[in-house]
Amino acid sequence: MKETFGAVPPGPQPSAPPPPGALAAKVRTLAPSMTRSMQRVAEAVAGDPAGSAALTVTGLAERTGTSEATVVRTARILGYPGYRDLRLALAALAAEQAAGRAPAVTADIAVDDPLAEVVAKLAQEEAQCLADTAAGLDTAQLEAAVGALATARRVDVYGIGASNLVGQDLVQKLLRIGLLAHAPADPHLAVTNAVQLRAGDVAVAITHSGRTTDVIEPLRVAFEHGATTVAITGRPQGEIAQYADHVLTTSSARESELRPAAMSSRTSQLLVVDCLFIGVAQRTYETAAPALSDSYEALAHRHAP
């Protein structure tokens, strides 16, 4: 590997391919798929970006009581080509949070919190969740997914429970711009539907855990039948990724007793769904725009004057 040699064009290209500030979020998202020693490393870099950026691989390995290999592996999991790049990102992150605003850590919602506080904390948590998701979303994957949807002959959306509602949201939106979409709530029906899919069709699976059998199964079937498959999940390493052409990662904020992870995942998922929708609407603007206003007008008489 020659690293970034001739590959860099002489022109100005300031944008950063690796996400800048999403590190803490990514650590949280990916921690479950890490081994113990990797988690130690991830914790160290998330906890002290500045300090870690000052260390070499060997130094960081020593500080975390692991080996160089583990440090590199962790960097890979976090989405960087190697430690060198993680280190750069750490330096950037440190500067950013030194210069910028406080990360604003919210306390968990407690049983005896007054309602006013509950409202504030919930709003804050969900906002954080949105920021994390936006920061961690892989634009290239999104682009690919949007492209597939925009030209899809037919779209199936698989999700169970709360995720099914998100799926229905997507379906409602897609229908409004003229796409053919379904979000079967019944797992058997989902598989039955999936069998019908072929190349040119798109299947979207939504599952926070990435391990929900009832959602993996229809996606697998769709995948094997040649449909383009998209997974919206909080565990991009999960089993579901095996059957997904494009993986869109949602971030899960910390969970508390009263607010399980499943609850906050919905916010992330909806953001991703909205992005998909807007993307598709942009690409099919000629037909989407009139379809949107048509559907608006068609509903007008259902409202009181």
Place this chain on the structure above:
Amino acid sequence: MKETFGAVPPGPQPSAPPPPGALAAKVRTLAPSMTRSMQRVAEAVAGDPAGSAALTVTGLAERTGTSEATVVRTARILGYPGYRDLRLALAALAAEQAAGRAPAVTADIAVDDPLAEVVAKLAQEEAQCLADTAAGLDTAQLEAAVGALATARRVDVYGIGASNLVGQDLVQKLLRIGLLAHAPADPHLAVTNAVQLRAGDVAVAITHSGRTTDVIEPLRVAFEHGATTVAITGRPQGEIAQYADHVLTTSSARESELRPAAMSSRTSQLLVVDCLFIGVAQRTYETAAPALSDSYEALAHRHAP
């Protein structure tokens, strides 16, 4: 490291520690003491920190038409032990100034926005929406609604289209903590249900416009049958308020062509729903907590290992 010691004019102090920010200034100050090729390097890094940080010594040497040695020498002049450290500082600087120009009041999402921007704008808009809603939510009304729900014998949730999905979200949550709840999607069914309600029951209506006939109607029926009625709407003055004992106001952010108000209202509505749920869960903690973990465990086997 003897290097060009005697050659450095005694004027400006070489500044021993590695300061992060004032790089451009330093380049200007130290430029006189630099040779021509060094100046080219210094200019390049000062002019495009981000781009330079992405390059290796060799890459930067090529871009500036010099050699690796010169790049390293320049780094030394600028006060760093070597290029490696200059590179880290550059990454930090780039992040810093990127964060600086971040705020940028969100413009509307345009048809030709690149996806990365769409993601950022959507996240920002929804976060704004959350903040607005949290700020505008009447805690007393919320408290009252929570109280009614916590002791309800039965809960009906009315909503159509996207709002119905929000209603289903609420229903799913309430079911998880042992409440009896329904969210009929069919307006006729909704009215049929509403007729059954009596004092001690709760009806929740969700409509952004506050004028959706299909939602007003069942709420009116419920109201007239003595049920406690709650309205979640963006128009607290709307017709629906007439039949609501408690009105919870959602905020609607500005709408754009591609993003109708209905879309952003969902975020607000979900926040309100979450607040209701948490409130109820707090007040029924004794039964809610075990019910929550039961439902979690019951689903465990539906996940792959």
Place this chain on the structure above:
DNA sequence: CACCTTTTGAAAGGTATTTTCGGCCTGGTG
């Protein structure tokens, strides 16, 4: 308890950075 899978660190193998070293250009001088 044997077997297999996963995880881990030591050491080998590469790359990127730093240092060395000699050529070359510049400008001054006889």
Place this chain on the structure above:
DNA sequence: CACCAGGCCGAAAATACCTTTCAAAAGGTG
């Protein structure tokens, strides 16, 4: 104009750092 410092510069060697490999250790499983 020829010659000679004196320092600038880059090719290549030397080193530091990062990455990969691989076998041992740890952890599960039948």
